[in-house]
Amino acid sequence: METIRVTAGKVTIGGDAPVIIQTMCNTHTSDVEASVSQCERLYEAGAELIRLTVPSMAQVDSLKEIKERLRAEGIDTPLVADVHFSSEIAIAAAEVVEKVRINPGNFHKDHEKAREQFARLVELCKANGTAIRIGLNHGSLGDRITNMYGNTPLAMKEAVMEWLNMCVENDFYNVVVSLKASNTFVMVEAYRLLANEMQKKGVVFPLHLGVTEAGNGDGGRIKSAVGISALLSEGIGNTIRVSLTEDPANELPVARYLSDRYGRRLHSSMVSLKLNGKKAVAEYAAPSRERLLLDFSCDFGKRLLDKELDEVELTGTYIENGEEISLEGSEYAAYLVDELMQAARRRFYRPEYIACPGCGRTMYNLESTFEEVKRRTAHLKGMVIAVMGCIVNGPGEMADADWGYVGEGNGKVSIYKGKEPLERHVPENEAIDKLLKYIEQEAD
């Protein structure tokens, strides 16, 4: 899809540029030392854009220091400030970094006031050559929009179009847009609707793709690959982030794979495909376990999401430690099929987990807690369980979770049922037990 060219420092997004890969630091931005060192690692791992959270004005100064330190080392990767809630912070950050991500759901509830705030931000961005990402998430749609369109992909598209119209009114086009959701079906539909609408209007902004709160491990990778590849295969998407609740450096090989594959620099290891009605039998000769997982997700995710196929069987081989492993009737093949069916929302064989990747707002060990929650709740098939890094954005972002474990900081946790807090300030060492107790009570 042809789009406007957006520039963030040395990076071009959209136009004829390849798909740019990005990630986000999970350090506290105020910890300049740790943030610089993580940015160095992410740069080495191939990040083409690096985002850092900026929760307060004080951290705009830290951001400035981080940028100066990186530039002094010759690392010129553009930095993105991730700003929620405060247009003033966004304005201050726009003078420091190459791109600012705003969440429109966090701007003033009064539409006129939000317009004024945005116009000021745009002026600053114009003066400094800063790009903006309008990053709308499924979980943070405002009441006004959901009352009109429900909590739907259409509502996401309509909400973001209001902001894109404001960009046009302000004659500002250095803008990238995202419409993330953790539900792959919602995410893909929302981006398709937006791409279509922008094309109809004749002003096509580049798109930043991502499946938000995708979780970790194989499940997180498969879910991200399904959502992102479905769109990239249709020519939709100009920059991507694979969000994993892991070391952010782990996101980059998956993102690189997706960018290379849809930039036609890499081909699937599938060697044969038999179709029998809506069932596919796919044979692979994959060079590694990771390639098998990604190739399989990209080859079949979209077809399952779009219900072109109902079933898929995985056969063939992959290489591990120099040995060729057969997939014929193997548990691993059955597991990958189960994971793919779940990621494409066709069949649920385990609970659905929503876990944010964590960022500078996270005040506890999100990765190990998430693993523990997964271990203790593995029997709750079909339930949607969220594990979120912070109380500021977590509850809003966990979209349609049935239950939520939300870190408050200071060793405390809030337990949520849907969007409602059931109990606040639960000590961390009791929180998983409490969560399970509430779930059991509900089941009784």
Ligand code: SF4
């Ligand atoms: S929900 Fe997670 S990723 Fe989002 S701001 Fe909070 S800690 Fe950061």
